Amino acid sequence: MKEKVILAYSGGLDTTAIIPWLKENFDYDVVCCCIDCGQGEELDGLEERAISCGAAKLYIEDVIDEFCDEYVVPCVQANAIYENKYLLGTSMARPVIAKRLVEIARKEGATAICHGATGKGNDQIRFELGIKALAPDLKIIAAWRNDAWTMNSREEEIEYCKAHGIDLPFSADTSYSRDRNLWHISHEGLELEDPACEPDFDHLLVLGTTPEKAPEEGEYVTMTFEAGVPKSVNGKEMKVSDIIRTLNELGGKHGIGIVDIVENRVVGMKSRGVYETPGGTILMEAHQQLEELILDRDTYTMKKVMGNKLADIVYEGKWFTPLREATQAFIESTQKYVTGEVKFKLYKGNIIKAGETSPYTLYNESIASFTTGDLYDHHDAEGFINLFGLSSKVRAMKMQEVEKKQK
Structure with a gap:
């Protein structure tokens, strides 16, 4: 009886050739195994x-809600x-995919x-x-690092x-070269490989339009949060995945969340890509807008440090x-009172606060x-x-003393 291997399958060129x-x-x-994090029609x-x-055999595993609730929300x-x-x-998306691959490997005896x-x-x-953390x-x-893999380009894979x-x-x-899920779609390759080239947005964009082509009229949106978790959009309560879907439509329509970046990969090289994250950009901004009201200064300052740390952890695959x-536990402790409503206007790539x-x-x-x-008494400020x-004053006095001795 042959041994089984579980292939993380997207249906793209690489995994088709594999x-x-x-x-x-x-x-x-x-x-x-195709792990569905919201790829949409790519699964057809x-x-x-x-x-x-x-x-x-092919497994198509729907993990969209798990992805949104347990991975997106903490970020x-x-x-x-x-x-x-x-x-x-x-x-x-990668940790939830790895987790489900391991679960299927156990089920299949791979x-x-x-x-x-x-x-x-x-x-x-x-x-x-x-995979190492869950199934050592x-x-x-x-495949691309295996000695038996002799294909070095997309052209060779096609042949x-x-x-x-x-x-x-x-x-x-x-x-x-694209990666899509409910949260975003990334674009790499073609003219993007040259940082001197402007992206061909007419050819490239999938989730939305450019700010130049967005409607001339802005659109107001209200959102509510409870303990840091998004709960509703424009008065309609829904689960997180549906909130992201709704915000994707609104954000895409108004040219929100298009980012062109040269980033530093974990392996050390720089890489250029264009990301479309219309709903995610709105959700992040709305949440941060609410936190401005609620978190005290010291907590807010430390939370920025921990948020940047979590970004590095997730980017480097250390979920x-x-x-x-531990980092997530700190973040969650700050969310106890992040409850309320935010209002903003979407207009030609901008998210404008409206209360x-x-x-x-x-x-x-x-x-x-x-x-x-x-x-508050204005006179209290003097002693403070x-x-x-x-x-600062003590140091300045000391420097004056030193300067006098040197003359």
Whole structure:
């Protein structure tokens, strides 16, 4: 009886070529697993393609709600953004995919898991760290790093597939390298490989439009949160995944969340990509807008540090670690009172604040007003400034003393 290998299958060029390659070089029964994090129409015809390429079976696993509730929400609560721009769309999905691959491997009695991530990218790290943390006994086959893998380009992969009687719905010169889920879609390749080139947005965008082509009229949106979790959009309460779907439509319509970035990959190289995250950009901004009212200064300051740390942890594939658990625990402790409503206007790529309320707001008009209120006496500031600036004054006095001695 042949051993089984679980293949993380997207239906794209790499994983399509890997099916016959695994059978030829390892004599495995190949069980394909497509983990659905919200890829949409990309899943159409996937089973027929996998079986026709030689797979013994295909699992299509819907993890959309798990992805949104257990991976996206903690990152939103942390305002976790890698290098101030990237909202971690691909990074957040990899641990839930690795987790489900391991679960299916156990169910099938497989001895190995294979992925099609390249040896230059981040995903090889994310997949493999996840698998090692959850199933250290399973063998990992990284096709692009295996000596038996002789294909070094998309053109060679296409020729390999043709030689094995596999018809492909894409070509090497017209396809970006993309990753899509409910949170975002990323684009790499073609003209984006040259940082000097402007993106061909007419050819590239999938989830929305450019700000120039967005409606001339802005659109107001209201959202509510309870304990840091999004609960409703425009008065309609819904689960997190549906909130993201709704915000994707609104954000895409108004040209929100298009980011062109040259980022630093974990492996050390720089990489250029364009990310579309319309709903995620709105959700992050709305949550942060509410936190401004509620968190005290010291907590807010430390939370920014921890949010940046969580972004690095997620980007580097370290989800299943004590450090992620501890960092997330801190973030969750700050969310107890992040409850309220935010209002904003979407207009040509911009999210414009239009008001926010919370039963736990720390904003006190009596204190903040320019007029003298009951809780604040302007004269109190004098003593505070004397103490707050004492170290600066002492140092300045010492420097004056030193200068006099040197003359």
